[in-house]
Amino acid sequence: MSAPGTTERDVAVVVEHLDGRIAEVSFEMLARGRTLATATGGRLVAVVAGPDARRLAGELGAADAVAVVEHATLAHYTPEAYLHAHRAALERLAPRVTLVASSSMGLDQAAGLAVALDWPLCAYCTDVRVEDGALVAVSQIYGGKLVAEARVDGPRAVCALLPGAGPPPTGGGTGAPAVEEIPAPDLGAARIRFRRLVAPEAGDVDIAREGILVSVGRGIQSQDNLPLVEALAEALGAAVSASRPIVDQGWLPKSRQVGKSGLTVKPRLYLAVGISGAPEHLEGMRGAELIVAINQDPGAPIFDVAHYGVAADLFDVLPALTEKLKARA
Amino acid sequence: MDIVVTVKMIPDLVEELEVNAEGTDLERAGLRLRLNEFDEHALEEALCLKDRHQARVTVVALDTGDVDETLYTCLARGADRALKVTGAFAGGVASRAMAAVLARVLDEVPHDLVLAGVQAADDRDGQVGVLLAAMRGVPHVSVVTGVEVLGDRMVLARQEYAGGLQAELEVDLPAVLGVQAARQAPRYAPVSRVRQLMKTATLDAVPAPAVEAAAGSTVTRLARPAGGARAEMLDGSPEEIADRLVAILDERGLVRR
Numbered sequence: 332m333s334a335p336g337t338t339e340r341d342v343a344v345v346v347e348h349l350d351g352r353i354a355e356v357s358f359e360m361l362a363r364g365r366t367l368a369t370a371t372g373g374r375l376v377a378v379v380a381g382p383d384a385r386r387l388a389g390e391l392g393a394a395d396a397v398a399v400v401e402h403a404t405l406a407h408y409t410p411e412a413y414l415h416a417h418r419a420a421l422e423r424l425a426p427r428v429t430l431v432a433s434s435s436m437g438l439d440q441a442a443g444l445a446v447a448l449d450w451p452l453c454a455y456c457t458d459v460r461v462e463d464g465a466l467v468a469v470s471q472i473y474g475g476k477l478v479a480e481a482r483v484d485g486p487r488a489v490c491a492l493l494p495g496a497g498p499p500p501t502g503g504g505t506g507a508p509a510v511e512e513i514p515a516p517d518l519g520a521a522r523i524r525f526r527r528l529v530a531p532e533a534g535d536v537d538i539a540r541e542g543i544l545v546s547v548g549r550g551i552q553s554q555d556n557l558p559l560v561e562a563l564a565e566a567l568g569a570a571v572s573a574s575r576p577i578v579d580q581g582w583l584p585k586s587r588q589v590g591k592s593g594l595t596v597k598p599r600l601y602l603a604v605g606i607s608g609a610p611e612h613l614e615g616m617r618g619a620e621l622i623v624a625i626n627q628d629p630g631a632p633i634f635d636v637a638h639y640g641v642a643a644d645l646f647d648v649l650p651a652l653t654e655k656l657k658a659r660a
Numbered sequence: 661m662d663i664v665v666t667v668k669m670i671p672d673l674v675e676e677l678e679v680n681a682e683g684t685d686l687e688r689a690g691l692r693l694r695l696n697e698f699d700e701h702a703l704e705e706a707l708c709l710k711d712r713h714q715a716r717v718t719v720v721a722l723d724t725g726d727v728d729e730t731l732y733t734c735l736a737r738g739a740d741r742a743l744k745v746t747g748a749f750a751g752g753v754a755s756r757a758m759a760a761v762l763a764r765v766l767d768e769v770p771h772d773l774v775l776a777g778v779q780a781a782d783d784r785d786g787q788v789g790v791l792l793a794a795m796r797g798v799p800h801v802s803v804v805t806g807v808e809v810l811g812d813r814m815v816l817a818r819q820e821y822a823g824g825l826q827a828e829l830e831v832d833l834p835a836v837l838g839v840q841a842a843r844q845a846p847r848y849a850p851v852s853r854v855r856q857l858m859k860t861a862t863l864d865a866v867p868a869p870a871v872e873a874a875a876g877s878t879v880t881r882l883a884r885p886a887g888g889a890r891a892e893m894l895d896g897s898p899e900e901i902a903d904r905l906v907a908i909l910d911e912r913g914l915v916r917r
Binding site: 349356407408409410411434435436438439441442443445446447450451452453454455467468470471472473474475476477478479480481482483484485488491522523524525526527528529530531543566567568575576578579580581585586588591592593594595599600607621622623624628629630632634635636637638639640641642643647648650651652654655656659660 | 671673674676677679697701755756778779781782783784785786787790791793794795798799800801802803805816818819820821822823824825826827828829830831832835838840841842844845874875876877878879880881882883884885886890891892893894898899901902903905906908909910912914915916917
């Protein structure tokens with residue numbers, strides 16, 4: 332352990348893992364943490380809780396140190412037990428900044444930790460930096476339409492970072508970080524118990540393997556308008572995918588969903604129709620080779636990642652495009 | 661079973677969002693608010709549980725403006741009670757402060773299960789459900805896509821991870837769950853039914869208790885994202901646009917011939 336008072340410049344990253352493997356998003360957080368630790372002049376410390384956290388520490392060569400919390404109760408992820416474990420580690424480490432990914436697990440952990448430790452929390456961060464000794468967090472809010480730059484008070488803070496907002500991760504790194512063992516807290520009688528993992532139902536189409544996707548969002552307005560999208564997909568030889576609201580409405584199956592709680596896709600062409608481009612959606616498709624977006628709102632965030640944009644009524648543009656493509660075939 | 665659904669009004673993202681003269685907040689005059697769509701899913705999941713288990717559903721909202729009609733709509737959809745927490749909230753309220761108020765309000769509202777939308781477009785300082793659970797010291801699960809009752813004091817929550825993978829978690833009550841999506845699309849309440857309830861039903865109101873909960877950070881600048889590599893925008897008639905698009909796709913071998 333570090334002596335008290337020497338950790339005030341450290342940057343901690345809460346590491347996620349599933350099925351014994353470190354989540355890719357955590358390597359991304361470590362890369363972001365490295366930049367920040369360089370600015371604060373502190374160490375980059377990975378925090379790992381789990382039944383075999385020490386083994387996982389071996390994959391975290393990107394960090395200067397790894398704080399591990401091991402306990403049999405941590406055999407499977409539950410928000411409660413992991414929160415207790417992370418909290419115990421962060422109380423001991425007392426870092427300047429704690430970075431958490433804005434993922435399902437990160438949503439549980441970031442706000443839970445901030446309240447438990449009484450530290451400020453900034454969510455949906457695209458950037459966290461130090462200016463004149465003060466922490467500045469940039470958050471993407473209102474569906475990505477606006478960014479809020481905030482000065483963070485106090486000596487500690489939790490920042491939940493949006494995945495995909497920084498440079499791609501470079502992997503685990505080759506360093507040999509010191510492993511610091513944190514005694515597991517009393518995990519007591521768990522009020523949340525893991526039962527099982529359920530794999531998603533396989534769909535009729537695997538959108539992650541399709542070369543061309545026509546992806547439909549809220550702008551389509553009604554299920555009755557989906558044939559317009561299907562006709563365009565047909566003309567392009569494409570599969571139809573969708574943003575979350577379309578799937579939540581039950582208009583298309585879950586297997587067609589692109590984004591944070593859906594699939595990550597990297598097709599040769601991603602044609603986004605009536606999709607505004609919330610951060611959760613962009614996370615799943617920004618790696619596409621060519622992105623074309625059609626959306627009524629010229630200020631829609633989708634145009635920040637698209638290569639070509641059309642700010643017009645999709646009900647005018649889609650039929651015209653479908654006709655032209657059919658004429659070519 | 662008593663289910664409380666916390667709901668909040670957020671700016672309608674379909675509208676143009678204006679930043680105030682100071683450049684630190686939305687221009688709130690004339691701002692159109694709507695119910696956070698994740699909260700609609702939280703309500704729907706609560707109503708599905710009510711349909712099966714005779715639960716009593718109470719909807720709670722802070723009076724951030726424009727909230728009455730929304731609460732009547734919640735009643736029209738099937739909620740049993742609507743509670744409005746009054747206070748100086750018209751200028752917007754940070755998530756941590758909202759959660760602190762709700763945490764105190766829940767002292768007086770019977771609840772076994774609290775459902776909240778997993779997130780909202782304006783929760784810069786955290787998500788209300790998780791914050792609320794942490795403040796009340798009860799279990800919480802985020803990104804829930806289905807809830808089943810397992811007995812008097814226990815529910816099964818499905819937590820969703822990337823790629824659609826789900827974990828089934830048994831959660832002891834009382835608990836707060838952050839709902840990503842209900843098991844079915846939110847039900848529709850006919851406008852006539854909402855109008856009727858606006859005449860016949862009453863919204864309960866309680867003044868907000870005084871709480872201390874700073875967000876711990878101060879917005880110094882609110883702005884549109886810096887236009888980095890913006891898309892090349894195509895203009896013209898639908899036909900002209902379609903021609904350009906076909907040419908662009910053709911160039912890359914993406915058009916079938």
